[in-house]
Amino acid sequence: MQISVSPTLTVYHDGQFWVGLAEHAEDRTYGVARIVFGTEPSDEEILQFVTSKWAELAFFGDEATETSKPAKNPKRRAREAAKALKRPAVSTKAQQALAAQREAMKRESARARSQCRADEAEARFEQRKLKRKQKHRGH
Numbered sequence: 690m691q692i693s694v695s696p697t698l699t700v701y702h703d704g705q706f707w708v709g710l711a712e713h714a715e716d717r718t719y720g721v722a723r724i725v726f727g728t729e730p731s732d733e734e735i736l737q738f739v740t741s742k743w744a745e746l747a748f749f750g751d752e753a754t755e756t757s758k759p760a761k762n763p764k765r766r767a768r769e770a771a772k773a774l775k776r777p778a779v780s781t782k783a784q785q786a787l788a789a790q791r792e793a794m795k796r797e798s799a800r801a802r803s804q805c806r807a808d809e810a811e812a813r814f815e816q817r818k819l820k821r822k823q824k825h826r827g828h
Contacts (some may be wrong), residue, residue, distance in 0.1 A: 698739060700730065709738070712783055713748050720748025721786040749790040 695714040700707060709724035724746070730738070 698735070699734060700726070701715075702729075710783055711743070711746055711748070713746075719782060719786070721783045721790075722746040722748050722785055723790075749786055749793075760776070 697708045697714075699712070701710070704707075707719075707726040707729050709726060709730075711722040711724060713720045713722075725799070726734075741827040
């Protein structure tokens with residue numbers, strides 16, 4: 690059984706920051722991670738990032754998808770590479786995965802805010818109960 694792994698790192702300027710888009714396709718799974726570099730990273734910084742921090746990346750969207758196999762013909766690979774360079778920096782699949790990640794984070798933060806509000810309301814209620822009890826005792 691042959692396993693096909695295709696990692697890709699695309700670095701682009703989004704108008705404010707330099708951003709790296711790490712895509713990882715392995716057999717039928719696809720994941721994407723977004724890395725904000727801030728200032729324009731040098732080639733050495735990118736190489737150091739890939740060698741030291743690539744394994745720590747949390748890829749989002751690891752669901753089974755259809756991935757294409759790389760061509761064996763070197764001329765075809767060169768044509769595909771040239772075509773990939775002409776395409777926009779961010780792929781549609783990566784955009785969808787990042788949008789899904791943002792939605793998941795939004796739902797999680799909304800749930801956390803709701804829980805925090807409920808905890809604060811419970812604490813206020815307990816404080817009022819304690820105050821009523823002390824007032825009833827004549828303190």
